[in-house]
Amino acid sequence: MDREQEKLQLKQHIIKYLNLLHVTPEEITDDMPMFREGLGLDSIDSIEMVVMMEREYGLKIENPKDGREILQTINSMMDFIEKGRAAKAAEEKA
Amino acid sequence: MFYIHQSSCISHQPTFNDVDLEDLKPIENNLVPAIEPKYENVPLGQLRRMGRALRMGVGTCMKLLATNKVNGLLIGTANGGIEDSIMFLNQIHDYEEGRLTPTAFVQSTYNAIAGMVGMITVNHGYNATHVHRGHAFENVVLDAAMLLKENPDHSYLIGGVDEISVKNHRLVSLAGWYRHDVVSNADLYTGNATGTLPGEGAAMFIVSNKSEGAKAKLTGLKMLNSLDENFVKEQLNLFLKENPGEVDLFLQGENGDNRLLKYYTAAESLMGEETTVARFKHAFGEFQTVSALAVWLSTYVLQNQKLPQHFIKKNSATAFNRILIYNNYQGLQHSFMLVERV
Amino acid sequence: MSKIVVTGIGIISPIGNSVAENCAALQASKCGLSSLELFATRYATLLKFGEIKITNEDLKQQLGVTTKGVTRTTLLALHAFVQAIEDRGLSAEELQSSDTALINGNTIGGMSESENLYLDANKNEVGSEYISSYNLGTVNMYIQQRYKIGGVVNTFNTACSSSANAIAYGARLIKNGFAKRAIVGGTDSLAKFTINGFNSLGILSSTLCKPFDAERSGLNLGEGAAFLVLEKEEDAKGKKIYAEVSGWGNTNDAFHPSSLSDNGDGPYLAMKEALEVAKLKPEQIGFVNAHGTATENNDEKESVAMKRLFEKVPAFASTKSNTGHTLGAAGAIEAVYCILNLMHQEVYANLRFEKTIETTGLTPVTEYTKMNLEHVMSNSFGFGGNCSSLIFSKT
Numbered sequence: 001m002d003r004e005q006e007k008l009q010l011k012q013h014i015i016k017y018l019n020l021l022h023v024t025p026e027e028i029t030d031d032m033p034m035f036r037e038g039l040g041l042d043s044i045d046s047i048e049m050v051v052m053m054e055r056e057y058g059l060k061i062e063n064p065k066d067g068r069e070i071l072q073t074i075n076s077m078m079d080f081i082e083k084g085r086a087a088k089a090a091e092e093k094a
Numbered sequence: 095m096f097y098i099h100q101s102s103c104i105s106h107q108p109t110f111n112d113v114d115l116e117d118l119k120p121i122e123n124n125l126v127p128a129i130e131p132k133y134e135n136v137p138l139g140q141l142r143r144m145g146r147a148l149r150m151g152v153g154t155c156m157k158l159l160a161t162n163k164v165n166g167l168l169i170g171t172a173n174g175g176i177e178d179s180i181m182f183l184n185q186i187h188d189y190e191e192g193r194l195t196p197t198a199f200v201q202s203t204y205n206a207i208a209g210m211v212g213m214i215t216v217n218h219g220y221n222a223t224h225v226h227r228g229h230a231f232e233n234v235v236l237d238a239a240m241l242l243k244e245n246p247d248h249s250y251l252i253g254g255v256d257e258i259s260v261k262n263h264r265l266v267s268l269a270g271w272y273r274h275d276v277v278s279n280a281d282l283y284t285g286n287a288t289g290t291l292p293g294e295g296a297a298m299f300i301v302s303n304k305s306e307g308a309k310a311k312l313t314g315l316k317m318l319n320s321l322d323e324n325f326v327k328e329q330l331n332l333f334l335k336e337n338p339g340e341v342d343l344f345l346q347g348e349n350g351d352n353r354l355l356k357y358y359t360a361a362e363s364l365m366g367e368e369t370t371v372a373r374f375k376h377a378f379g380e381f382q383t384v385s386a387l388a389v390w391l392s393t394y395v396l397q398n399q400k401l402p403q404h405f406i407k408k409n410s411a412t413a414f415n416r417i418l419i420y421n422n423y424q425g426l427q428h429s430f431m432l433v434e435r436v
Numbered sequence: 437m438s439k440i441v442v443t444g445i446g447i448i449s450p451i452g453n454s455v456a457e458n459c460a461a462l463q464a465s466k467c468g469l470s471s472l473e474l475f476a477t478r479y480a481t482l483l484k485f486g487e488i489k490i491t492n493e494d495l496k497q498q499l500g501v502t503t504k505g506v507t508r509t510t511l512l513a514l515h516a517f518v519q520a521i522e523d524r525g526l527s528a529e530e531l532q533s534s535d536t537a538l539i540n541g542n543t544i545g546g547m548s549e550s551e552n553l554y555l556d557a558n559k560n561e562v563g564s565e566y567i568s569s570y571n572l573g574t575v576n577m578y579i580q581q582r583y584k585i586g587g588v589v590n591t592f593n594t595a596c597s598s599s600a601n602a603i604a605y606g607a608r609l610i611k612n613g614f615a616k617r618a619i620v621g622g623t624d625s626l627a628k629f630t631i632n633g634f635n636s637l638g639i640l641s642s643t644l645c646k647p648f649d650a651e652r653s654g655l656n657l658g659e660g661a662a663f664l665v666l667e668k669e670e671d672a673k674g675k676k677i678y679a680e681v682s683g684w685g686n687t688n689d690a691f692h693p694s695s696l697s698d699n700g701d702g703p704y705l706a707m708k709e710a711l712e713v714a715k716l717k718p719e720q721i722g723f724v725n726a727h728g729t730a731t732e733n734n735d736e737k738e739s740v741a742m743k744r745l746f747e748k749v750p751a752f753a754s755t756k757s758n759t760g761h762t763l764g765a766a767g768a769i770e771a772v773y774c775i776l777n778l779m780h781q782e783v784y785a786n787l788r789f790e791k792t793i794e795t796t797g798l799t800p801v802t803e804y805t806k807m808n809l810e811h812v813m814s815n816s817f818g819f820g821g822n823c824s825s826l827i828f829s830k831t
Contacts, residue, residue: 191632218705
């Protein structure tokens, strides 16, 4: 899967986990802020997305303050996912 | 006690937008589920998280609050978002108490409806959720009556809501309160069987001390806890003496469960020969806060001066001025309410 | 207008099974928080809890409960209820009278039987003994039936302010002539449901909670119950009078489902309204039993609200450092503690406080102190923005 497809899948996960009835994946742009004026999500959504990262990508976000950084935009989440995967791959090699 | 101004209702019948009670919606699969409308006044960002009870509760409240401001919110619900509670419980099991998503937990708290409406409408006023099963809505009425004595110029949004959900249906069914033979609206009252049909819905009202523009007046309330039908009869007799005047419609909560019939028969025996007797659970089903829908129906009857034939058990009044509602939940929790024409 | 007074009290909490035991524990700055021993959950030793170390079987035996389907939430309530009515000496006739009301607040009801609810809702072909006990009404349904309480019976749920509102409702029923006496209180028991719920929000602490400390790390859940007998002063002639319930306020923060607003609007308005009902000025409050859950959000916003209301914030402390957060029972348990403050003219230590929250600069009471008190306030705030304050006054 290329980065574009990965992004689409991430957007679909977000819509599913947060039950965003009124949003299509196309409407979520890659640098749109997830919280407040962007997609309008709140702190409960951020916990939902932390759980989503764990269940869908096997990536843990232990500190809620890191969560705010990671979950800012689709781009920041993709960076986190890719970094997490790279770290896992390195771990497996070692 | 107070005047009823606006009302909104979600039920198995078309009661939300264009009210039509003539053409009775049939029961299928022994369920009386609410017809959920399109919730135009609820922000989608909030609606997305809501379970059924929350949607119906917030939806009926927001319809009224689109055009009215109130000093506080009082909601009766026996189960709140019980489906969400059980969803969260199942998540606890499925993920063995691992990291869980909080939404179902937060949304399942019984006070989520009043809390959510308070939040959406930025209402900092009195905010209460009464949850005492078959007396949840009745305590809302009592609380509102007290608030309006304490703050005569205020107005409040009051109401009741409960959902049938797959899981809750299973629980109540295991406890032996639902019918297992196939029942249609028409033969709910004739089966001589144990159990009733599960219903759900919401009814909300704007209430105040202002008579001007009111649709109806709620003038009396009494709650009782007893298994003794003679005591219920005695207390109803007392209630009628304390609230003298002719009752032209006795709206009672018969639900087809032969274990509860004795209470309704005892109460009905106190009514005059001419009094019209009517029932409503073939239309709305049975649930703990269905008495809120009985008040909604009473308000409708007083306003429109007509009651469709399928509700009527006996006699047929041509004018409606004073309605006595008697409801009973599972044989123990009884309530009497009087609703009058303004 | 006649005063509404407290003429009977009963309590069970992680720091004692009676009013006397709770009082002694508070005076000795005793902490009732520990690992969980009485039921299995992944978090039993990972987190700290205010658990009452009495099994359901023992509670049933002590209380003479033989009926099936009675859950821990009801047993704890019954324990406190019996103490309160015996303390006041209410007769069977008085309990059965149509002017005796019974009001409680709770948040878990029979869902404390989480395992049975899971099985009944998903698997069982025949319902368990708890099949009709899961919702919140179950507690007062049982007590009403057992004592044939004759007046208004109700259950309040406004999350963590439930029993504060139950107390206010009882007082208002008497004021408005709908009851002559009201037995009011709250109860909650520890349950997998609430432990996992609060944990999913990331607000439970793995260490002993530190209310109002700059380095607080969340709350500890607790369990317990308390009941109060309320009546008019003139109906209580010759009876022991503990205190007057002089003020109550119920508002909504209208901000977020589980967090308080930055300015603490809901808490501020609840305290203000309670003062208005009591016809008191802020400076007449001698002590505040704070909500003080020790979450990041609550303690800061509650402090902000107190600073808005009081020119000089009075002595305050959170007894949740002793008991943990007993949710629906907290308002009633802390009402009993306010009564103890007034009775003994003393305040109890907010345990483990070390460092002031920088943005608020407020320091709670850190040791047991004798103090002249006329009026004390108790705060209870909950999810859904529900905020309530009560005021108790010396009689």
